Amino acid sequence: MSATLNGQLEALADKGGRAQSEHPSLDWEGMPPKLTSWRRGMAIGIVNQFIGGEEATARLCRDLAPRICLASARDCLLIQVEDEMNHAAIYRRYLNRIGGRASAHHFLEEVVKRSLSWKGAPEAALLAFHVIVEGEALAFLDEARDWIQDPLFHNLSRQIARDEARHVAFGRLYLSQTLPCLPLQERIEIYRWLRALWFDGTTRLTKGRLGSVIATALPHSWMQKRWDHWILALQPTGLFDGATLSEFS
Numbered sequence: 001m002s003a004t005l006n007g008q009l010e011a012l013a014d015k016g017g018r019a020q021s022e023h024p025s026l027d028w029e030g031m032p033p034k035l036t037s038w039r040r041g042m043a044i045g046i047v048n049q050f051i052g053g054e055e056a057t058a059r060l061c062r063d064l065a066p067r068i069c070l071a072s073a074r075d076c077l078l079i080q081v082e083d084e085m086n087h088a089a090i091y092r093r094y095l096n097r098i099g100g101r102a103s104a105h106h107f108l109e110e111v112v113k114r115s116l117s118w119k120g121a122p123e124a125a126l127l128a129f130h131v132i133v134e135g136e137a138l139a140f141l142d143e144a145r146d147w148i149q150d151p152l153f154h155n156l157s158r159q160i161a162r163d164e165a166r167h168v169a170f171g172r173l174y175l176s177q178t179l180p181c182l183p184l185q186e187r188i189e190i191y192r193w194l195r196a197l198w199f200d201g202t203t204r205l206t207k208g209r210l211g212s213v214i215a216t217a218l219p220h221s222w223m224q225k226r227w228d229h230w231i232l233a234l235q236p237t238g239l240f241d242g243a244t245l246s247e248f249s
C-alpha cells in the first residue's frame with residue numbers, strides 16, 4: 001500500500017477525530033414543528049429510516065475494521081463507528097421530539113449480514129456501504145429537509161451530512177487505491193454481488209412493511225435508474241474502467 005495513501009488516510013482520521021469535538025451544539029429548546037398528521041407520519045418514517053441506516057452502518061464498520069490490513073484505514077472506520085452512533089442518537093432524540101416510536105427492524109440489517117458474509121475481499125462491503133448506502137443517504141438527507149420543515153432538523157441534518165461526506169471520501173480514496181489491485185475475475189464477481197444486493201435491498205425497501213411510508217416515493221423504475229447512476233459512480237473507484245466495463249455484465 002502506498003505511503004501517500006497511508007498519509008491521506010491518517011489526515012482523514014485526524015480530521016474525523018477533530019470534527020467530533022468541534023461540532024457546534026444543537027438547539028433542542030425551541031418548539032417542535034407543527035406538522036399535519038400526514039407530514040408527521042412521513043417525518044417519523046424518514047427519521048426511522050435514518051436511525052436504522054446509522055446503526056446498520058456502525059455495525060458494518062465495527063465488524064469490518066479487523067479485516068482491513070492498513071491501520072490508518074481501520075482508524076477511519078473506527079472513528080466512523082463513533083460518528084454513526086452519534087448520528088443515531090441525534091435522530092432518536094429528534095424522533096422523540098416529534099412524538100414518534102422507533103422501528104424494531106430495518107431493511108439494511110439484511111444488507112449488513114450479506115456484506116459481512118462476503119468471503120472475498122472486504123472492499124466489496126466498502127463499495128456497498130461507503131459508495132452506495134452512504135451516497136443514497138446523502139441524497140435522501142437533501143429530500144428529507146424538504147419534507148421536515150424545522151430549523152433544528154435542517155441544522156442537525158447538515159451537521160450529519162458533513163460527516164457522511166467524509167465517510168464517502170474515505171471510501172472513494174481507499175477503494176481507488178486497493179480495488180485496481182484485485183484480479184479482474186474477483187472484481188467481476190464483486191460487481192455481480194453488488195448488483196444483486198442493490199436490487200434485493202431496494203425491493204425489500206419498497207415492498208416490505210418497513211418501506212410503506214416512503215414506498216410511494218420509490219417507483220420500480222427508480223431502482224434501475226439509480227443502478228445506472230451507480231454504474232457510472234463506481235467507475236472512479238477502480239472497480240472497472242471504460243475498457244473492461246463490457247465484461248461486467
Ligand SMILES: [Fe+2]
Nearest residue numbers: 054083084087
Ligand atoms: Fe451517519
Ligand SMILES: [Fe+2]
Nearest residue numbers: 134163164167
Ligand atoms: Fe456515514
